[in-house]
Amino acid sequence: MNLAATLVVVLALAAAGDRQTLLQSQSGRVAAPNLPPEEAGAPQSPGTQPDSSTQASPHSTGPLKPESRMLLIRYVDGEFGKLVQSLPAGKKGFKIVPGQPVNKQKLSDALRLYGTAATRGDTVQITGIDFRSQEILLQVNGGGKKHFNWRQHMQVGIGNAGTPPPEVFVPPQPTGGVLIVDYGRPVPDMSPDDLKNDLAAFFDFSKQHSATVNWVDTLPPQFKDAIKDHRALVGMDQEMVLAAMGRPEHKVREKGPDGNETEDWIYGDPPAHTTFVTFAGDTVIRVEEFN
Numbered sequence: 120m121n122l123a124a125t126l127v128v129v130l131a132l133a134a135a136g137d138r139q140t141l142l143q144s145q146s147g148r149v150a151a152p153n154l155p156p157e158e159a160g161a162p163q164s165p166g167t168q169p170d171s172s173t174q175a176s177p178h179s180t181g182p183l184k185p186e187s188r189m190l191l192i193r194y195v196d197g198e199f200g201k202l203v204q205s206l207p208a209g210k211k212g213f214k215i216v217p218g219q220p221v222n223k224q225k226l227s228d229a230l231r232l233y234g235t236a237a238t239r240g241d242t243v244q245i246t247g248i249d250f251r252s253q254e255i256l257l258q259v260n261g262g263g264k265k266h267f268n269w270r271q272h273m274q275v276g277i278g279n280a281g282t283p284p285p286e287v288f289v290p291p292q293p294t295g296g297v298l299i300v301d302y303g304r305p306v307p308d309m310s311p312d313d314l315k316n317d318l319a320a321f322f323d324f325s326k327q328h329s330a331t332v333n334w335v336d337t338l339p340p341q342f343k344d345a346i347k348d349h350r351a352l353v354g355m356d357q358e359m360v361l362a363a364m365g366r367p368e369h370k371v372r373e374k375g376p377d378g379n380e381t382e383d384w385i386y387g388d389p390p391a392h393t394t395f396v397t398f399a400g401d402t403v404i405r406v407e408e409f410n
Contacts, residue, residue: 178307185368185388187308188250193349193365194311195257196248200322202241209233210263212256212297217317236260236296246295253302255314260295335362351396355403360384360396367396 204221207213207229215221237243237260247258300317309317315324335346338359345352346363355363367384374380379399387393389409397405 178302178309178313181308183250183306183308185391187310189365189368189386191255191309191311191314192248192368195314196245196366197361198315198324199242199244200318200324202237202239202243202321203319203323204321205230205238206236206243206259206296206298206321207233208236208263208294208296210297212263212299214254214299214301215318215320216301216303219320221320233263234294236263236294250306253304253306255300255302255306257298257300257318258295259298262295263297351394351403351406353403353406356401357398360403364394364396 204226207226211229211233213226213229243260245257245259246261249256249258298318298321300314315322318324335343338346342352342355342359345355346359349363351360351363364384364386367386368388369385371383371385372380373383381404382398384396384398385393386396393409395405395407395409396403397407
C-alpha cells in the first residue's frame with residue numbers, strides 16, 4: 120500500500136470515531152463501566168430492598184407480672200378504639216389468637232347467632248378487663264350482660280291481685296360484646312402497647328384519644344400533674360384516682376372504732392410494689408406505698 124492510500128485509511132477511521140462519539144453525546148447514552156447494579160444506580164429488585172416495616176417484638180416467655188397486669192388495667196381499660204371488624208353481641212365472647220387473621224366464617228356465624236354489638240368503623244370503648252390463665256377478656260361497651268331495669272319488673276298490688284303498671288317508655292339499653300384474646304399458654308408478660316397490637320385484628324387505636332384527656336385539663340394543676348404521673352394524692356376523688364391509676368386490683372372496706380367506714384384501693388400484690396389508696400366516702404384521705 121502506498122503512502123497516499125495509507126493516509127486515506129487513517130483519516131477515514133478517525134472520522135468514524137468522531138462521528139460515534141458525537142452520536143453518543145447527543146443521545147445522552149454514555150457507556151458505563153462494569154459496576155454492580157447497586158453502585159451504578161440501577162434499580163434493585165423488590166427482594167433486595169431493605170424491609171422498612173416494623174414488626175412487634177414477641178412476648179416474653181415468662182408469665183404476666185403483677186406490675187404489668189396493673190399497667191394493662193390502667194392504660195387499656197377505658198380506652199377508645201375504632202372497630203375494623205364487626206363485633207358480636209352477647210356475653211359468650213368472640214375469641215381471637217394474636218398474630219393470626221380473624222376466622223371470617225366463625226365471625227359471620229357469631230354475628231348471625233348473637234347479633235351485632237357494633238359494626239366496622241364504629242368507635243367503641245373497652246370497659247373492663249378480666250384475666251384467665253391463658254386468656255384476656257375485654258368487655259366492650261359494657262360487655263354482653265343485660266341490665267336490670269326495675270320499671271320492667273314492678274307490679275302494683277291491690278289486695279291479692281296484681282295489676283301491671285302502666286306502660287313506661289324505657290330507652291333501649293346499649294348492647295356490648297366480649298372479645299377474648301387466647302394465647303394458648305399462660306398469659307405472657309406484656310406492655311399495654313403489646314396488648315393493643317394483639318387487638319389489631321379488631322381495633323384501631325391510632326387516631327383515638329383517652330376519654331379523660333379533656334376532663335383532666337380542667338382539674339387543678341396538682342391533680343392534673345399527678346394524673347399524668349399516674350399517682351394518687353390526698354384530696355382526689357375516685358374518678359381522679361381511676362384516671363391516674365386505673366381500676367384497683369383489690370378493694371377492702373373497713374369500719375373504724377368511731378363507726379366511720381373507709382375503703383382501701385390496692386394496686387399491686389406484695390411482695391411487689393404495692394400502693395394503698397384510702398377513701399373516706401369519695402375522697403382520698405391517705406396514700407401509702409410499700410416496696
